[in-house]
Amino acid sequence: xxxxxxxxxxxxxxxxxxxxxxxxxxxxxxxxxxxxxxxxxxxxxxxxxxxxxxxxxxxxxxxxxxxxxxxxxxxxxxxxxxxxxxxxxxxxxxxxxxxxxxxxxxxxxxxxxxxxxxxxxxxxxxxxxxxxxxxxxxxxxxxxxxxxxxxxxxxxxxxxxxxxxxxxxxxxxxxxxxxxxxxxxxxxxxxxxxxxxxxxxxxxxxxxxxxxxxxxxxxxxxxxxxxxxxxxxxxxxxxxxxxxxxxxxxxxxxxxxxxxxxxxxxxxxxxxxxxxxxxxxxxxxxxxxxxxxxxxxxxxxxxxxxxxxxxxxxxxxxxxxxxxxxxxxxxxxxxxxxxxxxxxxxxxxxxxxxxxxxxxxxxxxxxxxxxxxxxxxxxxxxxxxxxxxxxxxxxxxxxxxxxxxxxxxxxxxxxxxxxxxxxxxxxxxxxxxxxxxxxxxxxxxxxxxxxxxxxxxxxxxxxxxxxxxxxxxxxxxxxxxxxxxxxxxxxxxxxxxxxxxxxxxxxxxxxxxxxxxxxxxxxxxxxxxxxxxxxxxxxxxxxxxxxxxxxxxxxxxxxxxxxxxxxxxxxxxxxxxxxxxxxxxxxxxxxxxxxxxxxxxxxxxxxxxxxxxxxxxxxxxxxxxxxxxxxxxxxxxxxxxxxxxxxxxxxxxxxxxxxxxxxxxxxxxxxxx
Ligand SMILES: [Zn+2]
Numbered sequence: 200x201x202x203x204x205x206x207x208x209x210x211x212x213x214x215x216x217x218x219x220x221x222x223x224x225x226x227x228x229x230x231x232x233x234x235x236x237x238x239x240x241x242x243x244x245x246x247x248x249x250x251x252x253x254x255x256x257x258x259x260x261x262x263x264x265x266x267x268x269x270x271x272x273x274x275x276x277x278x279x280x281x282x283x284x285x286x287x288x289x290x291x292x293x294x295x296x297x298x299x300x301x302x303x304x305x306x307x308x309x310x311x312x313x314x315x316x317x318x319x320x321x322x323x324x325x326x327x328x329x330x331x332x333x334x335x336x337x338x339x340x341x342x343x344x345x346x347x348x349x350x351x352x353x354x355x356x357x358x359x360x361x362x363x364x365x366x367x368x369x370x371x372x373x374x375x376x377x378x379x380x381x382x383x384x385x386x387x388x389x390x391x392x393x394x395x396x397x398x399x400x401x402x403x404x405x406x407x408x409x410x411x412x413x414x415x416x417x418x419x420x421x422x423x424x425x426x427x428x429x430x431x432x433x434x435x436x437x438x439x440x441x442x443x444x445x446x447x448x449x450x451x452x453x454x455x456x457x458x459x460x461x462x463x464x465x466x467x468x469x470x471x472x473x474x475x476x477x478x479x480x481x482x483x484x485x486x487x488x489x490x491x492x493x494x495x496x497x498x499x500x501x502x503x504x505x506x507x508x509x510x511x512x513x514x515x516x517x518x519x520x521x522x523x524x525x526x527x528x529x530x531x532x533x534x535x536x537x538x539x540x541x542x543x544x545x546x547x548x549x550x551x552x553x554x555x556x557x558x559x560x561x562x563x564x565x566x567x568x569x570x571x572x573x574x575x576x577x578x579x580x581x582x583x584x585x586x587x588x589x590x591x592x593x594x595x596x597x598x599x600x601x602x603x604x605x606x607x608x609x610x611x612x613x614x615x616x617x618x619x620x621x622x623x624x625x626x627x628x629x630x631x632x633x634x635x636x637x638x639x640x641x642x643x644x645x646x647x648x649x650x651x652x653x654x655x656x657x658x659x660x661x662x663x664x665x666x667x668x669x670x671x672x673x674x675x676x677x678x679x680x681x682x683x684x685x686x687x688x689x690x691x692x693x694x695x696x697x698x699x700x701x702x703x704x705x706x707x708x709x710x711x712x713x714x715x716x717x718x719x720x721x722x723x724x725x726x727x728x729x730x731x732x733x734x735x736x737x738x739x740x741x742x743x744x745x746x747x748x749x750x751x752x753x754x755x756x757x758x759x760x761x762x763x764x765x766x767x768x769x770x771x772x773x774x775x776x777x778x779x780x781x782x783x784x785x786x787x788x789x790x791x792x793x794x795x796x797x798x799x800x801x802x803x804x805x806x807x808x809x810x811x812x813x814x815x816x817x818x819x820x821x822x823x824x825x826x827x828x829x830x831x832x833x834x835x836x837x838x839x840x841x842x843x844x845x846x847x848x849x850x851x852x853x854x855x856x857x858x859x860x861x862x863x864x865x866x867x868x869x870x871x872x
Contacts, residue, residue, distance in 0.1 A: 283425075283481040286533045288607040289675045289682065291600065292691065294365040294426060297670040300688035300705075303851060304619065308666040310628050312363060315356060315663055316372055323349050323356075324382050330407055331389030343633050343654025350412035353383075355660030357419025361426040363667040373427055380423050384435045391442055405446045406439065410469050413443055415660065418475040425482055436479065437487075444491050453499035456515020462567065463517040470497035471520055473527035477534050489534065492527075501528050501543045508549035514570045518563025519587050519657075522551070522594035529601035541605055548602055548611065551595070557641055558781040558792035558799050558861075559625070559850065560595065560617030561586030573786025579862050585641040589658035592623035593665050600672065603684070607677065609731045610755040612684045615672055616733065619685065620709055621799045623665040625851035635659045641861045643790075646801075648855055673704075680727030682757065686714040686772070697724040700764070709776065709798045710831040710849070716770040723765040729757040730772055733797060735779070742771040778823045778833075779816040783862060790864040793819070793847060800833070800847040801859030811835075812863045823847070 299305035321338030326348025328336030344351040360376035363369060391406035408416065417436055424432035452465040464470055476492035479485065500521065503510040525547050532540035554571045555562040562568070564578035564585050578585070596618055602611040618624070622639075626648075629635040633654030640646035651658070674691045675682040681693050681700065686708040693700045698721030706714035716728075732739050734755040741748040741758060752758045760770070778800075780791035791812060793800045813819040813835075823833040832848045853859050 283478065284533050284604065285481070286536065287604045289604050289677045291604065291671050291675055292693075294362045294667075294671050296692045297366065297673055298690050299670050299673075300690065300703075302688045304624050304669055304687060307624065307628065308363075308669050311663060311666040312367075312369070312372065314629050315359070316375060320375065320378055320382070323353070323379060324386070326350075327383055327386040327390060327407075331386040341633060341655050343656065345633065345655035345659075348407060349655075350407060350416075351657060352415075352655060352660035352663075353379075354412060354415030354417065354419035355664055357416070358422045359663035359667040361419070361422035362671070365426040366667070366670045376423055376427055377429055380420065380427075380429045380432050380435070384431050387435060387438065391439075405442050408439065408443065410447060410466050410472060413439065413447075414468075414472045414475055417479060421475060421479055421482060433483065437485070440476075440479075440487060440491065444487065449494060451495070453497070454516040454521065456567070462515070463520050468517075468520040468523075469495060470500065470524040471495075471527060474523075474530050477527070477530035480534065481530075492530075492534075495527065496531060497524050497527065500524065501540075501547075504543045504546040504550065505539060506542075506546075508546040508553070509571065510550065511571075513550065514568045514574070516568055518555075518566050518568050519590040519594055521568065522547075522562070522591065522598060526594070526597045526601060529598070529605065532605065544598065544602060545606070548598060548614070552614070554784070556614075556617075557586065557783065558617075558794050559586070559621035559639070559641070560614055561588065561591060561622055561639055561641070562595070563587060563591055571784075573784055576783040576787030576790050579641060579643045579783060579790065583640045583642045583646065584638045586622070586639040587658065588626050588636055588639045589623050589662040589665055592618045592626075593661040593668075595622075596665065596668060596672070603675065609682075609684075609729075609757045610734055612731045613734045613755070616685060616797045619669065619672065619687075620797050621850055623662065625853075626662065627855055629659055629662055633659055635662060641792075643862050643864060643867065645858050645860050647858060648853055650855065674702075680729060680759075680761070682729040682731070683716070684731050686774070695720065695724045695726055697722040700724065700726075708774070709796050712774055712776045712796070714772045714774075716772070718764055718766065718768045718770070720764060720766045723763050725761070725763045727759050727761040728764070728770065729759050730770075732756055732758050733774060735794075735797070736774050737777070739772065739774045741773075744769055745771075777816070778820040780812065780819060787864070789866070790862055792862055795823075795833075795849075799850045799861065801850045801853055801861050802863075803846050803848060804858060812865070 299308060318341070319338055321336070322341050325336050325338045325340045326346070330348065340346045341349055341352075349356075357376055357379060360372050360379075364373040364376065387406060405413065416439065420432045420436040420439075423429040424436070448466045450465055451469055452461065454464040454470075455461045472495035473492040476488045476495070480488035480492060500513070500516070501524070503513045525544055528540045528543050528547075531537070532544065551562060555568055555575065557575070564575070564582040566584065566587055569575050569578060596615055599611045599614040602608070626639075627636040627650060634650050635654075635656070635658055636648065637651035637653070637656055637658045640648070669687075670689070673683070673685045673687050673689050674693070675684055676693060681691070681695075681702065683704070686704070686706050688704060688706055690701065690703045693702070701719040703717045703719075704714060705717070708714050730741060732752055732754050736754050739752050739758070741750065741752065741760060743760060743762070748758075748760055750758055750760055774796065776796035778793060778795050781794045782788045783790045783792070793802075793812065813822055822835050824836040826832045826834065826846065831852075832846050834846050850859070850861065
């Protein structure tokens with residue numbers, strides 16, 4: 200908090216007392232590098248973020264405010280829709296009623312929450328206050344990509360705070376987000392006055408907002424209205440949009456692999472705009488939002504997936520933002536009902552699984568989609584910038600979640616699972632002044648997890664979104680019952696047919712192969728419990744109160760147990776965890792990652808010893824033996840004992856600058872001296 204606050208600006212430093220996301224409690228909810236060369240920096244097209252512009256817009260009291268969603272502890276009725284989406288057949292819990300219990304992922308969410316809460320509000324707001332005319336605004340700009348203002352991350356942080364406070368009843372986080380919205384609203388008239396409006400070309404003419412930060416801000420304000428109940432958030436969103444509609448550059452040049460600058464289109468990432476604008480339309484019914492969303496549809500790229508999951512010319516473009524654009528296609532489906540968009544979304548998903556993803560679920564070496572001719576495998580020799588982890592995890596988790604919601608199919612949970620355990624869930628924790636992980640490194644040979652040299656990049660925005668999303672990915676519900684998507688320690692309260700059903704999930708998965716669900720019901724009730732059978736799994740079994748179930752258990756589908764449930768019922772799920780090799784692509788069948796269940800393993804101390812990976816999955820699984828003192832760490836037991844541990848452990852357990860090897864290729868030379 201600054202000593203010399205401008206008298207016109209109430210100090211907004213946060214109060215600083217932490218509320219922990221406690222295991223097993225309904226209070227609030229650890230683990231993170233890559234470098235973006237300055238020439239690669241996306242800041243350029245995310246807006247230079249400084250220039251004030253556009254006509255003065257006075258804020259008016261909110262007239263059309265709809266009540267914010269109540270944090271009811273998850274008591275959503277069967278058949279009732281808690282989301283604004285129209286075409287949904289399977290609903291998430293919409294950030295209510297699910298609590299994470301102690302696990303690596305709960306600790307990651309909790310530590311991240313504490314980190315973002317601890318950031319100075321004055322610093323976050325500094326650039327906006329200066330742009331609005333407060334020369335002596337307290338604090339200082341966050342720095343890095345969040346210079347001279349916080350546009351790179353502001354909307355994403357608001358969205359994350361709105362969702363996380365709802366999920367965990369976190370008053371401190373809500374208080375912070377409320378203050379940030381109110382203070383931004385005070386800045387807006389000043390920021391958006393004085394400069395020419397209407398002829399604006401992208402960033403600069405709209406209160407410092409260009410397409411990227413505007414779209415993120417719409418998402419944040421919507422959620423602060425819908426989940427946070429902020430009385431000004433929606434009016435502010437309206438006013439900003441009224442400025443953006445006539446002022447934004449509508450060139451909409453499709454992305455291309457060359458020249459380099461066109462990898463994310465022009466203006467940059469314009470094709471991601473529609474998702475949150477359609478959400479705004481669905482939440483408010485305001486035609487302005489639908490009409491503006493319609494402007495940003497992306498048939499030039501999406502139509503490549505209209506009839507095929509194997510297009511020939513979809514490579515070369517910016518990976519994160521293009522994956523993210525398919526969330527706009529998802530909302531286009533929801534708003535228009537046009538099945539074409541759902542088909543595009545499904546084909547894109549399948550293309551990503553078959554052609555673009557590493558064993559981790561990551562994608563996009565050097566931030567691009569690649570040719571389907573073995574380029575992904577070749578990239579392991581060329582790039583260390585293998586995967587823009589927080590951003591790309593976020594985009595892929597959203598695509599997968601929309602597909603689950605619109606199709607009801609379990610198979611789309613597989614990508615979510617992979618990324619929660621091996622993508623963002625294996626990332627280093629954000630710390631200090633915006634020090635965070637950007638790239639994951641899967642280079643052949645050996646690799647490191649390391650922090651980006653750039654502070655507060657895009658990935659410090661999406662990191663928060665990811666960890667705020669965890670509790671929303673574990674359970675889903677439909678008209679017939681409750682679905683378990685992720686096997687994570689957690690509890691859920693669901694409004695069943697005869698009252699509240701509470702399910703407590705206890706598990707050490709993915710380090711152990713069982714998960715136990717304990718049900719508590721107000722009264723016995725008949726409904727379906729649907730358990731996701733991972734696509735990679737073999738031999739999953741289900742027991743109810745000790746009795747084996749004979750229901751169909753097919754990989755990639757839901758296993759459904761329908762019965763009358765009563766308090767005290769226990770469901771035990773066993774998903775055998777075997778080691779297998781996952782080749783990078785069809786052209787490199789012997790270039791493999793070592794995977795156990797959903798978890799990618801890395802070899803420790805790889806600079807000392809390159810293991811011979813058995814040529815069959817059965818042999819690999821037979822030879823891998825757990826260490827006595829830590830059964831999640833394995834050793835190949837036919838290899839000579841060397842001075843190093845030569846052990847394999849889950850990728851998410853590797854810490855900063857701890858060397859590992861993820862991909863193995865027997866053609867690689869193993870003796871150097
Ligand atoms: Zn990023």
